[in-house]
Amino acid sequence: MSAPLVMGKGWEGLVRVPDEEEFARIPERSEGRNFGFDYYYPLVSRSRKIKEVYRIVKKVAKTDATVLICGETGTGKELIAGLIQFISHRAEKPFVRVNCAALPENLLESELFGHEKGAFTGALRTHIGKFEQANGGTIFLDEIGDMSLATQAKILRVLQEKSFERVGGLKTIYTDVRVISATNKDLMKEIAEGRFRLDLYYRLAVITIHLPPLRERREDIPLLAEYFRRRCCAEIKKNVPGFTEEAMRLMVNHWWPGNIRELRNMVERAVLIVDEGKLIGPNDLGMTGKDYFAAGGTDRRRDGSVVFTSDTLNLEEIEKRAILAALSRTDWVQKDAAKLLGISPRALNYKIAQFGITHPSWKKHV
Ligand SMILES: Nc1ncnc2c1ncn2[C@@H]1O[C@H](COP(=O)(O)OP(=O)(O)OP(=O)(O)O)[C@@H](O)[C@H]1O
Numbered sequence: 001m002s003a004p005l006v007m008g009k010g011w012e013g014l015v016r017v018p019d020e021e022e023f024a025r026i027p028e029r030s031e032g033r034n035f036g037f038d039y040y041y042p043l044v045s046r047s048r049k050i051k052e053v054y055r056i057v058k059k060v061a062k063t064d065a066t067v068l069i070c071g072e073t074g075t076g077k078e079l080i081a082g083l084i085q086f087i088s089h090r091a092e093k094p095f096v097r098v099n100c101a102a103l104p105e106n107l108l109e110s111e112l113f114g115h116e117k118g119a120f121t122g123a124l125r126t127h128i129g130k131f132e133q134a135n136g137g138t139i140f141l142d143e144i145g146d147m148s149l150a151t152q153a154k155i156l157r158v159l160q161e162k163s164f165e166r167v168g169g170l171k172t173i174y175t176d177v178r179v180i181s182a183t184n185k186d187l188m189k190e191i192a193e194g195r196f197r198l199d200l201y202y203r204l205a206v207i208t209i210h211l212p213p214l215r216e217r218r219e220d221i222p223l224l225a226e227y228f229r230r231r232c233c234a235e236i237k238k239n240v241p242g243f244t245e246e247a248m249r250l251m252v253n254h255w256w257p258g259n260i261r262e263l264r265n266m267v268e269r270a271v272l273i274v275d276e277g278k279l280i281g282p283n284d285l286g287m288t289g290k291d292y293f294a295a296g297g298t299d300r301r302r303d304g305s306v307v308f309t310s311d312t313l314n315l316e317e318i319e320k321r322a323i324l325a326a327l328s329r330t331d332w333v334q335k336d337a338a339k340l341l342g343i344s345p346r347a348l349n350y351k352i353a354q355f356g357i358t359h360p361s362w363k364k365h366v
């Protein structure tokens with residue numbers, strides 16, 4: 001058996017983190033792309049929402065339906081888009097990303113559809129646009145909520161007619177591309193306010209995938225933190241054996257506005273600054289004072305109050321946190337925790353099963 005994965009009492013039994021052997025089996029890179037963990041993630045994730053996402057991903061990968069991926073910044077939209085292509089029959093064909101937010105309007109058209117030599121001043125040679133480059137494969141329209149209305153009209157035309165002309169060109173070019181798009185904006189709001197075309201929305205969003213923010217899948221935080229710790233340790237060849245209980249508690253309670261990207265950066269930074277051989281502690285996480293206290297930092301008397309930090313008013317989430325806080329205060333003795341919670345042991349047992357909470361000490365007692 002491998003060393004404890006997440007140090008300190010409380011969290012180590014909560015998630016099933018893959019052990020060393022399993023980690024070794026996760027391919028870091030497939031075909032030059034870093035999808036290894038994503039591919040593996042649903043197998044170890046405890047989040048029902050994530051399992052549902054991957055169930056849809058697998059289904060849509062087999063089709064050519066357009067897919068719209070929505071989610072806050074850093075939730076993994078681009079990774080999911082790449083994954084869909086990777087497991088689709090187009091895997092061997094190009095995956096071309098277009099950042100719709102980053103290009104000025106006049107360039108966007110030539111970027112998307114290409115231009116003929118001499119089409120405009122500076123067009124010294126023929127340029128093959130993204131839609132043509134992606135032929136046979138997938139085009140990933142990123143930040144789609146930031147497109148101008150004029151560009152939206154052009155994209156709509158390609159989707160409807162499956163053809164376009166290069167700027168300054170007369171020949172109609174037919175392409176076979178699968179379109180995946182992503183946004184962190186609320187497109188319904190954009191539509192209501194006249195900034196996004198409803199007809200384009202229907203074309204792009206035959207299937208919509210919502211990636212839940214990290215704060216709605218807290219059960220996966222220890223798992224992801226552990227994954228990033230291991231990967232970073234291996235990369236920089238440094239021995240950082242794990243996290244202290246307090247550090248893990250802070251991470252689980254943090255509200256993660258930057259989602260998985262923020263978590264990865266936080267863990268990588270911590271691995272870099274912590275002393276060799278030491279566990280990552282609260283101070284290595286580099287949280288701002290505000291975030292630190294909001295996540296229930298330092299003041300041990302506030303132990304239970306982390307349950308009621310204002311980042312969520314979701315009853316199920318609050319209930320789960322109350323149960324976890326009670327269990328951790330009572331050293332995971334269910335009878336005592338039930339008393340603390342004011343419910344019967346039977347009711348608690350039911351909730352524990354419902355939320356999938358486990359702890360190693362229970363195997364001996366139950
Ligand atoms: N399932 C995952 N496994 C491992 N790493 C992940 C996963 N999801 C996201 N990440 C990490 O988070 C980072 C952000 O992911 P990605 O770029 O796909 O997010 P995004 O939703 O497109 O963000 P943005 O809206 O800011 O463009 C990635 O670089 C990757 O390191």
Ligand SMILES: [Mg+2]
Pocket residue numbers: 077078142
């Ligand atoms: Mg992105």
